[in-house]
Amino acid sequence: xxxxxxxxxxxxxxxxxxxxxxxxxxxxxxxxxxxxxxxxxxxxxxxxxxxxxxxxxxxxxxxxxxxxxxxxxxxxxxxxxxxxxxxxxxxxxxxxxxxxxxxxxxxxxxxxxxxxxxxxxxxxxxxxxxxxxxxxxxxxxxxxxxxxxxxxxxxxxxxxxxxxxxxxxxxxxxxxxxxxxxxxxxxxxxxxxxxxxxxxxxxxxxxxxxxxxxxxxxxxxxxxxxxxxxxxxxxxxxxxxxxxxxxxxxxxxx
Amino acid sequence: xxxxxxxxxxxxxxxxxxxxxxxxxxxxxxxxxxxxxxxxxxxxxxxxxxxxxxxxxxxxxxxxxxxxxxxxxxxxxxxxxxxxxxxxxxxxxxxxxxxxxxxxxxxxxxxxxxxxxxxxxxxxxxxxxxxxxxxxxxxxxxxxxxxxxxxxxxxxxxxxxxxxxxxxxxxxxxxxxxxxxxxxxxxxxxxxxxxxxxxxxxxxxxxxxxxxxxxxxxxxxxxxxxxxxxxxxxxxxxxx
Numbered sequence: 001x002x003x004x005x006x007x008x009x010x011x012x013x014x015x016x017x018x019x020x021x022x023x024x025x026x027x028x029x030x031x032x033x034x035x036x037x038x039x040x041x042x043x044x045x046x047x048x049x050x051x052x053x054x055x056x057x058x059x060x061x062x063x064x065x066x067x068x069x070x071x072x073x074x075x076x077x078x079x080x081x082x083x084x085x086x087x088x089x090x091x092x093x094x095x096x097x098x099x100x101x102x103x104x105x106x107x108x109x110x111x112x113x114x115x116x117x118x119x120x121x122x123x124x125x126x127x128x129x130x131x132x133x134x135x136x137x138x139x140x141x142x143x144x145x146x147x148x149x150x151x152x153x154x155x156x157x158x159x160x161x162x163x164x165x166x167x168x169x170x171x172x173x174x175x176x177x178x179x180x181x182x183x184x185x186x187x188x189x190x191x192x193x194x195x196x197x198x199x200x201x202x203x204x205x206x207x208x209x210x211x212x213x214x215x216x217x218x219x220x221x222x223x224x225x226x227x228x229x230x231x232x233x234x235x236x237x238x239x240x241x242x243x244x245x246x247x248x249x250x251x252x253x254x
Numbered sequence: 255x256x257x258x259x260x261x262x263x264x265x266x267x268x269x270x271x272x273x274x275x276x277x278x279x280x281x282x283x284x285x286x287x288x289x290x291x292x293x294x295x296x297x298x299x300x301x302x303x304x305x306x307x308x309x310x311x312x313x314x315x316x317x318x319x320x321x322x323x324x325x326x327x328x329x330x331x332x333x334x335x336x337x338x339x340x341x342x343x344x345x346x347x348x349x350x351x352x353x354x355x356x357x358x359x360x361x362x363x364x365x366x367x368x369x370x371x372x373x374x375x376x377x378x379x380x381x382x383x384x385x386x387x388x389x390x391x392x393x394x395x396x397x398x399x400x401x402x403x404x405x406x407x408x409x410x411x412x413x414x415x416x417x418x419x420x421x422x423x424x425x426x427x428x429x430x431x432x433x434x435x436x437x438x439x440x441x442x443x444x445x446x447x448x449x450x451x452x453x454x455x456x457x458x459x460x461x462x463x464x465x466x467x468x469x470x471x472x473x474x475x476x477x478x479x480x481x482x483x484x485x486x487x488x489x490x491x492x493x494x
Contacts, residue, residue, distance in 0.1 A: 073480065091338070098482065099334045102306050103327060242479070 036174030036219040037078035042201040045236030046151040053220030068231040074142035080172035081135035121160035151235040174212035174219035202251040282409040283314035294472040304470040306484035308333035310380040317373035347379035360396030380474040421452040433493030
């Protein structure tokens with residue numbers, strides 16, 4: 001630890017012989033972490049998916065968490081990081097977007113939705129800096145200023161900077177693998193992810209998650225035998241749609 | 255004016271008369287409980303009569319647009335506050351009306367030196383089954399009744415409102431489709447507006463009176479998977 005500078009608060013503590021606080025990372029409670037979500041453009045719109053595993057250290061807490069959340073009829077949030085904070089962000093967004101739409105009788109614009117999430121991340125800065133509340137979400141929303149409406153993908157850093165993804169975005173501990181695979185497929189695949197139809201996109205999603213789970217213990221895979229599937233939501237010009245287990249089974253078996 | 259009790263009673267009576275007079279000629283609103291959801295309908299000149307309040311709640315009203323807007327905002331605020339502090343499932347029409355809107359309207363109505371609310375309204379809550387649907391008729395003075403029939407009407411004159419409601423409940427008995435429900439409600443609207451008896455058959459060209467109007471239809475869908483069940487329908491989507 002660096003020496004206190006004369007006159008600063010730490011030097012005052014030293015003169016009074018009060019021991020300065022030391023952060024002991026091991027003393028912090030084990031955090032539940034949620035990992036590996038991604039989104040990519042395919043032929044019909046945007047597919048956003050996530051595995052369903054939550055871990056705390058080396059412990060698997062559950063394999064049934066939903067990390068891809070419908071915020072309203074035209075936007076989806078995928079959470080990676082500490083779920084306690086991330087779910088609360090989702091709840092704030094759901095309430096405020098719907099409140100705005102109902103009270104003002106018009107949809108909140110996509111830029112406003114994107115910034116609303118950035119603001120929540122910035123407000124979470126103290127917890128982020130302490131390392132106990134880091135959230136790195138993905139957001140997909142419908143740009144209704146275009147005709148037909150265009151789905152767009154955004155990713156964020158933990159301080160709230162927002163970036164629009166051209167083809168795809170991924171977040172969480174398995175995101176390195178996911179990004180590599182999608183990037184490879186986009187360059188050399190035939191067809192590339194952006195040209196896949198829905199059936200192919202669902203098959204691709206499940207395979208990518210299976211691959212990520214082989215390299216990352218915190219990523220749950222897809223296993224039809226144990227009825228473990230990804231959470232998949234589609235955003236197209238008509239809005240958000242959830243692909244349930246039965247629909248995923250249909251596409252995976254065909 | 256209020257220093258003697260009878261003067262207060264007189265003032266309240268005058269106020270009631272004034273509100274009823276102001277509401278005369280207001281375009282009626284309708285709510286119909288159906289197998290697949292609840293339909294709300296109003297005929298106006300834009301987005302001014304039928305509104306979404308919350309996930310499973312809607313409002314249809316007649317009266318002064320500014321007053322409808324105040325009540326609508328109050329209901330939306332209360333519903334979203336409840337949903338955020340507790341859960342969306344905890345938002346209930348009974349609580350919203352009994353503890354929120356009705357006392358506010360009553361207090362406003364009895365404050366004789368302030369402007370009264372010029373409104374008559376229907377509020378609806380979609381249940382899991384048609385039996386658990388709730389339709390409430392809320393009046394300008396805060397009085398309210400929970401409807402026990404499939405069709406509820408809000409109109410300016412109580413006798414005509416009752417006649418329309420009875421007629422619609424008779425005509426829409428069974429399980430009518432959405433198109434028939436909308437057509438019958440519009441027919442009832444025409445009779446109410448034109449002051450025609452419900453025993454009379456309308457002329458062939460009665461729909462002409464809808465030409466310069468906007469038919470507003472709200473549909474709370476029981477079978478949709480989404481949290482927000484409300485969809486505004488165009489006349490074409492309603493089958494007209």
